[in-house]
């Protein structure tokens with residue numbers, strides 16, 4: 343196993359996240375169900391947890407090494423990444439400037455709940471709204487120049503923390519999973535994760551390749567077509583392997599993407615997402631999120647029901663977090679949850 347210890351890392355989670363068997367979800371899914379383990383990255387450290395914490399451990403270490411005093415990043419209007427970057431910046435005594443992209447016109451609401459509320463509660467130094475299609479990269483660069491003029495040292499973290507430094511967090515996560523698999527004496531065939539800005543998926547693929555582990559990693563796309571997402575993940579995994587000086591080629595065949603669960607687009611609720619979020623809440627008491635993990639679990643459930651995953655397999659679902667965003671989507675759940683409201687015992 344290639345050692346990551348030559349890379350500086352801040353420690354935001356003082357434990358390994360559990361790899362838990364989801365017995366009650368299996369019972370719910372019935373005879374077709376494989377053995378399901380959930381990697382509880384929703385329990386990572388920093389405010390509210392979730393996958394960005396692992397990326398930020400490496401990104402913030404890099405920022406600190408470069409003597410940064412002001413962190414700049416961007417994300418959607420309910421971005422978990424922005425919440426966690428802000429939380430990390432607070433820990434490191436840095437300013438934090440957020441550029442929020444309104445990907446669906448007229449959906450930004452200053453008083454919205456969920457992560458939006460937390461941006462304010464955690465005290466973002468500034469929030470800038472970008473309209474759909476505006477170049478957030480250019481906005482962040484301009485901001486960095488302004489901050490330099492004020493004598494500050496800005497550090498730009500890309501959307502989702504997805505560059506090769508951030509991806510190291512998920513190479514690390516795969517190492518952690520590999521040890522847990524050994525301890526539990528299980529032999530999983532597949533890891534299922536959400537594939538968005540791609541750092542999570544790319545890091546896992548890199549970890550699998552450099553350890554030559556015979557396990558598949560299937561990413562459920564939440565915004566891009568299979569062709570686009572595959573190339574995005576492959577390219578970032580290659581950069582990550584290069585940063586690790588690993589002698590490995592990452593090919594298209596190493597990246598498995600399913601793009602059947604996006605619905606009408608990024609962050610747009612689907613009935614299957616609502617069902618999946620409700621099922622996991624009511625079987626395991628675990629909260630998913632509507633934008634990422636809800637759609638990923640919807641995909642996993644559908645693949646099980648279609649027999650694309652067979653009952654003799656063992657699979658791992660990476661719970662990448664995001665439940666604070668749920669509270670901004672409460673209305674989308676009203677219809678289905680109301681049906682149980684007046685039920686007598």
Ligand SMILES: *Cc1c(COP(=O)(O)O)cnc(C)c1O
Pocket residue numbers: 392393394422423502504536537538539540541542543631634635662663664665
């Ligand atoms: C960002 C995010 C993802 C997607 O991870 P990427 O590394 O951006 O592909 C999945 N789940 C949640 C909850 C997220 O916030």
